[in-house]
Amino acid sequence: MTLQHDNATSHTAHSVHDFLQDRNVSVLPWPAKSPDLNPIEHVWDLLDQRVRARAIPPRNVRELAGALVEEWSNISQQKRANLVQSMRRRYCST
Numbered sequence: 001m002t003l004q005h006d007n008a009t010s011h012t013a014h015s016v017h018d019f020l021q022d023r024n025v026s027v028l029p030w031p032a033k034s035p036d037l038n039p040i041e042h043v044w045d046l047l048d049q050r051v052r053a054r055a056i057p058p059r060n061v062r063e064l065a066g067a068l069v070e071e072w073s074n075i076s077q078q079k080r081a082n083l084v085q086s087m088r089r090r091y092c093s094t
Contacts, residue, residue, distance in 0.1 A: 001025050007032040039083040
């Protein structure tokens, strides 16, 4: 198994390193402070835009969670595939 994380201090602590190593989890080399290289960051941005554009905004956490799930299901498979396919180009350009 391979893990990708954003190199936050909490993710790179010795205890985390040891935990992952004990479980044979490799970590994908990743430049620090590079959210543009992480497809989920683009998905979060898209979800944020879609939820904010709703005619009736969520009024509480429960409604927000429901709106996020609904908007997630409205993201086309093609859009998801495009985000993933763009990652090689983004990663190689750093």
